[in-house]
Amino acid sequence: xFPKELxxxxxxxxxxxxxxxxxxxxxxxxxxxxxxxxxxxxxxxGQELEQKKEFAVIESVKAAFDxxxxxxxxxxxxxxxxxxxxxxxxxxxxxxxWIVKILLSNPGELNNLMSVEEYRANLEGEVEA
Amino acid sequence: MSDNLKRTPLFNIHKQLGARMxxxxxxxxxxxxxxxxxxHLAVRSNVGIFDLSHMGEIEIKGSGALPLIQKLITNDAxxxxxxxxxxxxxxxxxxxxxxxxxxxxxSASKYMLVxxxxxxxxxxxxxxxxxxxxxxxxxxSDDIALIALQGRNAxxxxxxxxxxxxxxxxxxxxxxxxxxxxxxCISRTxxxxxxxFELYADACRGADLWNALHxxxxxxxxxxxxxxxxxxxxxEMKFCLYxxxxxxxxxPLEAGLRWTVAFDKGDFTGKNALTQQRDHGIKRRLxxxxxxxxxxxxxxxxxxxxxxxxxxxxxxxxxxxxxYNIGLAYLPIEWSKKKTKIEVEIRGKRHSxxxxxxxxxxxxx
Numbered sequence: 001x002f003p004k005e006l007x008x009x010x011x012x013x014x015x016x017x018x019x020x021x022x023x024x025x026x027x028x029x030x031x032x033x034x035x036x037x038x039x040x041x042x043x044x045x046g047q048e049l050e051q052k053k054e055f056a057v058i059e060s061v062k063a064a065f066d067x068x069x070x071x072x073x074x075x076x077x078x079x080x081x082x083x084x085x086x087x088x089x090x091x092x093x094x095x096x097x098w099i100v101k102i103l104l105s106n107p108g109e110l111n112n113l114m115s116v117e118e119y120r121a122n123l124e125g126e127v128e129a
Numbered sequence: 130m131s132d133n134l135k136r137t138p139l140f141n142i143h144k145q146l147g148a149r150m151x152x153x154x155x156x157x158x159x160x161x162x163x164x165x166x167x168x169h170l171a172v173r174s175n176v177g178i179f180d181l182s183h184m185g186e187i188e189i190k191g192s193g194a195l196p197l198i199q200k201l202i203t204n205d206a207x208x209x210x211x212x213x214x215x216x217x218x219x220x221x222x223x224x225x226x227x228x229x230x231x232x233x234x235x236s237a238s239k240y241m242l243v244x245x246x247x248x249x250x251x252x253x254x255x256x257x258x259x260x261x262x263x264x265x266x267x268x269x270s271d272d273i274a275l276i277a278l279q280g281r282n283a284x285x286x287x288x289x290x291x292x293x294x295x296x297x298x299x300x301x302x303x304x305x306x307x308x309x310x311x312x313x314c315i316s317r318t319x320x321x322x323x324x325x326f327e328l329y330a331d332a333c334r335g336a337d338l339w340n341a342l343h344x345x346x347x348x349x350x351x352x353x354x355x356x357x358x359x360x361x362x363x364x365e366m367k368f369c370l371y372x373x374x375x376x377x378x379x380x381p382l383e384a385g386l387r388w389t390v391a392f393d394k395g396d397f398t399g400k401n402a403l404t405q406q407r408d409h410g411i412k413r414r415l416x417x418x419x420x421x422x423x424x425x426x427x428x429x430x431x432x433x434x435x436x437x438x439x440x441x442x443x444x445x446x447x448x449x450x451x452x453y454n455i456g457l458a459y460l461p462i463e464w465s466k467k468k469t470k471i472e473v474e475i476r477g478k479r480h481s482x483x484x485x486x487x488x489x490x491x492x493x494x
Contacts, residue, residue, distance in 0.1 A: 036166050038447045039423050041476070057476065059425050061165045061447050062357045064476075083423070 007113035137182035138335035154247030176280035176351035185249025193262030205391035220399030225377035274335025279325030309341030365490035424480030
């Protein structure tokens with residue numbers, strides 16, 4: 001449930017590199033924790049994001065969850081489908097549930113992200129704690 | 130999860146059922162077992178079972194019991210007969226709400242108050258301080274398991290397990306009997322707006338009672354329900370949540386609980402303040418609103434009318450039954466009328482909303 005070609009953040013976002021662009025979403029673990037997604041507040045196209053700063057909000061029935069940028073750069077595309085079908089985050093977190101595409105301003109930042117192995121180990125620590 | 134949280138007699142069952150646990154009022158309680166929406170809709174369309182053993186129970190006995198209760202609460206407990214239940218706020222001298230509670234009359238000299246979990250110790254102290262007639266006051270919360278069965282199929286399920294005629298128990302009445310062979314106080318009450326019961330048993334029989342009811346609930350296609358869905362269910366009915374919608378800085382009149390204040394019953398704590406507020410008119414009112422866009426109002430969000438900050442959201446959530454987002458806020462009287470357009474500030478952005486009639490949801494039962 002954690003694709004190995006993706007990079008992950010401690011805060012449970014994933015990033016998929018495609019040249020100088022990354023696609024961003026939240027992990028299967030995150031969607032299970034959030035559950036029942038009813039609303040996604042998306043950033044604007046053209047907005048400048050900073051790595052590890054919040055840029056979107058996912059709301060469940062119970063609460064709002066901040067989503068953090070895995071890398072700095074400009075938002076070049078947002079997943080408009082989420083406006084009408086926010087449940088895509090639950091149903092298909094790595095596919096239809098993607099959130100934004102970022103044009104990287106500092107591709108080296110991706111090295112700060114975790115591999116799937118690191119993310120899994122980190123999760124096990126979190127669950128045990 | 131912080132240490133020193135209290136656990137109900139059903140804690141291990143919740144863990145076995147895979148519930149996600151949260152801290153609530155000093156207790157480690159099930160937030161949800163599956164999906165909040167599924168649990169919510171199970172109660173609206175079928176049946177759900179809840180562990181409410183964190184709630185507090187305070188027994189008041191003796192010839193001084195009724196005079197003490199009458200002094201403490203705003204509603205009139207003298208109208209109760211044996212086996213009847215009353216909802217009431219308990220107020221401070223200034224009319225603020227110490228707690229909202231249920232009064233059960235077992236006999237002329239034995240009553241039980243059911244109070245909010247987070248207020249149990251405060252209430253117990255408050256009641257003892259006001260006890261000047263020698264009533265016998267005891268906090269029996271730890272001895273009692275409380276399980277709610279709510280939804281249109283709750284009566285059928287309970288009928289099959291109980292040794293008393295469940296259908297003969299009227300709303301806000303109770304009977305003592307056995308459920309699944311376990312001595313139980315069967316109360317036709319609830320916090321969901323649906324038909325249903327709240328069942329009190331000895332803490333040591335709580336797990337047995339749960340297992341009997343849970344099996345029947347699952348067989349009927351129902352669900353165990355956590356605190357998250359309990360919150361959305363009560364919000365759709367505009368049932369107040371203590372600490373959110375009511376508290377020591379709000380009065381029953383402001384909260385829309387005028388019907389629970391018996392001005393004609395004689396003296397009670399807070400009567401002068403509430404009488405004054407009634408005579409001068411309240412300045413604000415707990416109003417229901419629905420969002421007109423996709424924004425979700427949450428507790429403490431600011432409410433605006435034009436440039437004017439006019440109040441704060443006390444509760445807010447998506448309504449699983451209605452499919453739109455609802456909330457409650459104390460609004461100045463002039464902006465609390467139905468169809469008034471207001472705005473809720475959510476993460477720095479204004480979202481339009483409209484004051485609507487409550488309850489938000491009308492049960493078909």
